[in-house]
Amino acid sequence: MADLDPEVILSHEYVPKHEILKDKDVEKLLEQYKIESKMQLPKILSSDPVVKAIKAKKGDVLKITRKSMTAGEAVYYRVVI
Amino acid sequence: MAGVEKKIGGIEFGLMSPEMIRKLSQVRVVTPDTYDEDGYPIEGGLMDLHMGVIDPGLRCKTCGGNIATCPGHFGHIELVRPVIHVAYVKMIYMLLKVTCSKCGRLLIPPEELEEYKKIITGEKELDEDTALEIIERAKKVHTCPHCNAKQEEITLVKPTTFYEGGKRLFPTEIRRRLERIPDEDLRLLGINPEKARPEWAILTVLPVPPVQTRPSITLETGERSEDDLTHKLVDILRINQRLRDNIAAGAPQLIIEDLWDLLQYHVTTYFNNEVSGIPPARHRSGRPLKTLAQRLKGKEGRFRYNLSGKRVNFSARTVISPDPYLDINEVGVPQDVAKILTVPEKVTEWNIDKMKEFITNKEYPRAVYVIRPDGRRKMVTENNREAILEELAPGYTVERQLMDGDIVMFNRQPSLHRISMIGHIAKVLPGKTFRLHPNVCKPYNADFDGDEMNLHVPQTEESQAEVLHLMLVQKQIISPRYGGPIIYQDQDYITGAYLMTHKDTAFPKYITTKILAKAGIYKLPKPDKKVNGKPMWSGKLIFSQALPKKLNLEYPSRICVGKDNCEYFKKNGTCRGCPLDAWVRIENGELKEGVIDKISLQGILLDTIFREYGSEGAADFLNKTGKMFLEALMHKGFTASLDDTDIPEEAKKKVKEVLDKATEEVNKLIEKYRAGELERMPGKTVEDTLEDMIMAILGKARDDAGKIAAQYVNPDNQYLVMTRAGSRGNMLNFTQMSATVGQQAVRGKRILRGYKSKTLPHFKEGDIGVQARGFVYSSFRDGMSPIEYFFHAMGGREGLVDKGIRTAKSGYMQRRLINALQDFVVQPDLSVRDATGTIVQFKYGEDGADPMKCHGDDAVALRRMLLIEQKEYEELPEDESEEEGVLEEGSEGGDYE
Numbered sequence: 014m015a016d017l018d019p020e021v022i023l024s025h026e027y028v029p030k031h032e033i034l035k036d037k038d039v040e041k042l043l044e045q046y047k048i049e050s051k052m053q054l055p056k057i058l059s060s061d062p063v064v065k066a067i068k069a070k071k072g073d074v075l076k077i078t079r080k081s082m083t084a085g086e087a088v089y090y091r092v093v094i
Numbered sequence: 095m096a097g098v099e100k101k102i103g104g105i106e107f108g109l110m111s112p113e114m115i116r117k118l119s120q121v122r123v124v125t126p127d128t129y130d131e132d133g134y135p136i137e138g139g140l141m142d143l144h145m146g147v148i149d150p151g152l153r154c155k156t157c158g159g160n161i162a163t164c165p166g167h168f169g170h171i172e173l174v175r176p177v178i179h180v181a182y183v184k185m186i187y188m189l190l191k192v193t194c195s196k197c198g199r200l201l202i203p204p205e206e207l208e209e210y211k212k213i214i215t216g217e218k219e220l221d222e223d224t225a226l227e228i229i230e231r232a233k234k235v236h237t238c239p240h241c242n243a244k245q246e247e248i249t250l251v252k253p254t255t256f257y258e259g260g261k262r263l264f265p266t267e268i269r270r271r272l273e274r275i276p277d278e279d280l281r282l283l284g285i286n287p288e289k290a291r292p293e294w295a296i297l298t299v300l301p302v303p304p305v306q307t308r309p310s311i312t313l314e315t316g317e318r319s320e321d322d323l324t325h326k327l328v329d330i331l332r333i334n335q336r337l338r339d340n341i342a343a344g345a346p347q348l349i350i351e352d353l354w355d356l357l358q359y360h361v362t363t364y365f366n367n368e369v370s371g372i373p374p375a376r377h378r379s380g381r382p383l384k385t386l387a388q389r390l391k392g393k394e395g396r397f398r399y400n401l402s403g404k405r406v407n408f409s410a411r412t413v414i415s416p417d418p419y420l421d422i423n424e425v426g427v428p429q430d431v432a433k434i435l436t437v438p439e440k441v442t443e444w445n446i447d448k449m450k451e452f453i454t455n456k457e458y459p460r461a462v463y464v465i466r467p468d469g470r471r472k473m474v475t476e477n478n479r480e481a482i483l484e485e486l487a488p489g490y491t492v493e494r495q496l497m498d499g500d501i502v503m504f505n506r507q508p509s510l511h512r513i514s515m516i517g518h519i520a521k522v523l524p525g526k527t528f529r530l531h532p533n534v535c536k537p538y539n540a541d542f543d544g545d546e547m548n549l550h551v552p553q554t555e556e557s558q559a560e561v562l563h564l565m566l567v568q569k570q571i572i573s574p575r576y577g578g579p580i581i582y583q584d585q586d587y588i589t590g591a592y593l594m595t596h597k598d599t600a601f602p603k604y605i606t607t608k609i610l611a612k613a614g615i616y617k618l619p620k621p622d623k624k625v626n627g628k629p630m631w632s633g634k635l636i637f638s639q640a641l642p643k644k645l646n647l648e649y650p651s652r653i654c655v656g657k658d659n660c661e662y663f664k665k666n667g668t669c670r671g672c673p674l675d676a677w678v679r680i681e682n683g684e685l686k687e688g689v690i691d692k693i694s695l696q697g698i699l700l701d702t703i704f705r706e707y708g709s710e711g712a713a714d715f716l717n718k719t720g721k722m723f724l725e726a727l728m729h730k731g732f733t734a735s736l737d738d739t740d741i742p743e744e745a746k747k748k749v750k751e752v753l754d755k756a757t758e759e760v761n762k763l764i765e766k767y768r769a770g771e772l773e774r775m776p777g778k779t780v781e782d783t784l785e786d787m788i789m790a791i792l793g794k795a796r797d798d799a800g801k802i803a804a805q806y807v808n809p810d811n812q813y814l815v816m817t818r819a820g821s822r823g824n825m826l827n828f829t830q831m832s833a834t835v836g837q838q839a840v841r842g843k844r845i846l847r848g849y850k851s852k853t854l855p856h857f858k859e860g861d862i863g864v865q866a867r868g869f870v871y872s873s874f875r876d877g878m879s880p881i882e883y884f885f886h887a888m889g890g891r892e893g894l895v896d897k898g899i900r901t902a903k904s905g906y907m908q909r910r911l912i913n914a915l916q917d918f919v920v921q922p923d924l925s926v927r928d929a930t931g932t933i934v935q936f937k938y939g940e941d942g943a944d945p946m947k948c949h950g951d952d953a954v955a956l957r958r959m960l961l962i963e964q965k966e967y968e969e970l971p972e973d974e975s976e977e978e979g980v981l982e983e984g985s986e987g988g989d990y991e
């Protein structure tokens with residue numbers, strides 16, 4: 014199946030905001046959570062439609078801002094594998 | 095987390111080569127016997143001393159150790175003819191199919207083979223999919239592309255017999271073929287030839303496990319009974335010997351083949367006695383033998399029985415029974431149990447006298463063992479008592495019998511959540527059962543119809559401290575699941591509270607003092623009522639004695655009709671002074687108005703006390719009020735009898751009218767439906783519409799009947815009191831007892847099963863009327879007609895079946911969840927991580943709130959905090975700030991930046 018238009022994917026209501034984190038911010042994140050390697054972060058497949066839509070590469074860390082029932086808005090990080 | 099220090103990179107499984115088996119072996123077993131007449135292990139037999147010792151007094155001929163020190167050593171049996179290992183039949187079958195019968199090469203044309211080899215020699219690893227692809231490809235080839243030999247079809251007759259084009263393939267030939275397969279071809283099939291040459295799956299030599307693996311048992315009669323594995327090995331050795339003799343004697347081929355098959359059978363069942371296609375090997379008694387696979391497999395196998403679950407010491411199990419006079423934190427322990435369980439206590443210079451007393455005591459509570467500082471354990475006996483007393487000094491440990499006040503853990507299976515195991519304080523009592531406070535039944539889901547529970551005694555100071563401070567009953571009053579009380583007063587306690595705190599309940603002095611004394615309160619308050627010139631104490635005043643001194647709280651009780659329906663509120667604009675006594679007002683620890691019912695005791699009141707006065711305050715409240723309520727209830731007296739379900743003739747008539755009217759209505763509706771005039775509801779068929787309307791009419795009729803019944807009975811009717819207070823039962827229960835049982839249903843529909851187009855032979859075909867579809871006009875009190883009874887039984891059966899299925903299903907679902915989530919931990923930074931330190935959630939629950947410390951749906955009870963703040967400020971004397979620690983519990987949890 015051909016990939017969907019990135020516009021279509023990213024504008025969908027159920028797709029939360031995905032951003033590629035800058036290297037500097039990745040370092041900060043690892044420091045904040047006292048993590049040694051990026052592989053200790055939750056993962057996301059490089060074949061994920063959103064990953065392709067925002068053109069993230071393997072090893073990139075995505076910042077995902079979701080709606081949350083408990084906290085209103087929740088931030089989540091995933092590393093592309 | 096600093097990361098894991100050691101990680102398992104992988105586990106490698108392989109086959110053992112015959113050379114390896116011989117190398118590991120300490121002795122070649124040849125004799126199918128175990129012991130000689132003197133009971134000494136036979137040399138070259140199955141109990142050969144080279145394979146280890148299980149008899150006291152003997153020494154191992156391999157390592158020189160005795161029973162305690164010899165770890166056991168393998169032996170081996172040289173098989174006269176090779177046999178197939180059952181566990182690898184599948185692999186052998188596959189290999190025979192995909193390789194040439196002549197040259198042993200993979201049945202794939204050289205060009206394609208080169209293609210596949212590239213994948214492997216490159217950096218890419220061979221994955222399962224490619225291996226399967228290669229296998230499928232090779233199976234399609236019928237002429238060897240390497241030597242042009244024609245390939246016959248190989249068939250497998252389970253479990254271990256192979257044929258090639260109708261001719262039997264013997265293990266010897268199979269082994270020869272497997273030997274011919276080149277290493278590089280094996281690699282393409284996902285087999286590592288260094289660790290597992292396929293011909294090793296055809297056994298020429300069989301390892302014999304150490305005797306420790308298959309110990310023989312000596313019966314009381316002196317007879318020896320061998321282990322199942324030994325029996326099996328005896329069989330193998332016997333047939334092996336017979337086969338050898340027959341071959342040597344030049345017996346006909348047919349006989350040799352039969353014996354060969356028999357050897358194959360014995361070796362197969364030695365590995366696994368539940369192989370399909372062959373009868374399991376049996377013991378003389380007819381019991382199937384428990385061989386290697388059976389030792390490991392299933393619920394009673396090594397993994398689930400011995401490795402995932404272990405038995406423990408310092409534990410006890412017996413039937414439980416209730417004791418409302420216990421403190422909620424306590425558990426009653428029978429004397430017999432207390433005499434056996436022990437608690438280690440370190441001797442110090444401060445408790446040495448006490449410890450000496452335990453050693454001196456000949457009866458309970460006495461010391462059972464004394465442990466010296468060097469770790470030597472000595473039992474205290476009549477003979478050495480004096481010597482031990484003399485010797486005892488700080489640094490020793492005394493193991494004394496369980497006593498009042500010891501910290502224990504109490505548990506009831508199934509342990510579905512963490513509060514299935516709670517810490518208790520032991521109280522040694524006469525009798526043979528564990529005694530449990532009825533209020534603590536809820537978290538265990540226990541009752542007293544024969545339930546048994548387990549008791550564990552923590553053996554170190556650390557574990558005792560953990561149990562005391564984390565697991566104790568009072569710490570578990572609030573459920574960690576939803577943040578509301580899970581240990582609370584119910585049933586009789588609520589009835590008692592309701593009757594005691596009722597508006598016009600007052601007690602004379604002699605009863606008041608009794609109630610207060612039961613609660614452990616020995617200060618009599620000033621009487622607040624006077625009846626016939628005599629001083630009287632209201633129930634509210636007595637109840638107030640158990641409330642925390644500074645508590646302030648206002649809320650509607652269960653009987654409150656709600657502001658929108660309340661005449662009093664509409665007129666006065668306030669709930670205070672409610673004529674129904676439905677407004678609970680507590681000021682400075684005094685119950686000013688309102689009746690105490692389920693809402694108070696299982697909700698807001700208990701909850702607030704726990705949060706503002708801590709677990710100790712809540713436990714104190716439960717203990718004191720519980721004893722009061724029961725005492726008050728006993729003085730008031732409370733019986734719900736058959737008479738209470740009675741309603742007057744007039745009411746019965748009215749109920750009948752209501753039901754008749756409903757029946758009439760339904761009949762009219764059916765007529766309308768038959769005439770085709772019934773209008774369809776959106777999304778439903780006409781039939782469904784009719785059913786829905788009938789159900790609605792009959793449901794309403796039942797409710798109306800119930801209301802009539804309730805109107806006509808005394809407002810002090812015991813069932814209604816229980817319903818109102820919330821102690822047990824609801825309006826529906828009352829309706830069914832005194833007015834009408836109502837519609838019976840199976841699968842949410844009126845009953846429509848049984849015969850063709852009718853439910854019972856008594857009805858006409860196609861009758862969809864009220865009676866024919868399971869409406870029960872009668873009440874439980876009057877009794878049902880046979881037809882009604884039958885329908886009621888149908889409905890009741892569904893409930894039972896559902897319950898069974900639900901518990902089985904949810905149990906398995908929970909097991910899977912627990913297995914998946916078991917090592918996730920909330921870290922100090924509120925992130926959730928697994929055992930390797932990988933983050934699962936960046937903030938627990940996304941808001942980092944602990945549900946146990948949340949206030950209902952709010953993470954922080956702001957309103958309540960402000961109220962308390964204000965009250966304290968008002969009460970504050972000038973220039974004297976007083977820090978109260980009461981806010982701690984309620985204010986933690988939420989972490990908002």
